[in-house]
Amino acid sequence: DVKVTQSSRYLVKRTGEKVFLECVQDMDHENMFWYRQDPGLGLRLIYFSYDVKMKEKGDIPEGYSVSREKKERFSLILESASTNQTSMYLCASSGRTGGARNIQYFGAGTRLSVL
């Protein structure tokens, strides 16, 4: 089974802190994604990466950055956390070949509260 592991289920941070959310996948997938999930807004793409050291902005990249130094790991960084970044953050990965190509596999999510 594909496993996408997010380092924390719950995080509480203070306004202005730098926050790192880590995601690791074990299926050698090329593509990795970061979303935030908010009630009534669904999933919104923050950033995605289709290869090591590559990144593309999603629909709401402002206030976030990402890092992909290794194929299996994709980190989301909140440079200076703000209260409007309180949300559920979901990481996903997908492969580009085979019968399961372009199917996204999701982690359990990190619920971040910024106070």
Place this chain on the structure above:
Amino acid sequence: AQSVSQHNHHVILSEAASLELGCNYSYGGTVNLFWYVQYPGQHLQLLLKYFSGDPLVKGIKGFEAEFIKSKFSFNLRKPSVQWSDTAEYFCAARNSGGYQKVTFGIGTKLQVIP
């Protein structure tokens, strides 16, 4: 801009009722379509997908969806829902080929009453 619209945000059904959740997309070109489901307390997971071929696709747990190109729709159906189908359902789309992002709809919460 590419978008995915889900018409029903909250649906309440009794067990054994039939289900149809609407999904429309606005994409040019060839499109890949998905339905994902999130059961309470669980990860988002794939329910079914359409890439090409037969426009009627079958997924897990008795769900099916029909791709109607002329209507830009990909509605999800199930003839008889069960209490265990209570979940949030997300329609998603991407342009096929290349390094394409996926766009999700805002989701439909389905509550099935025993």
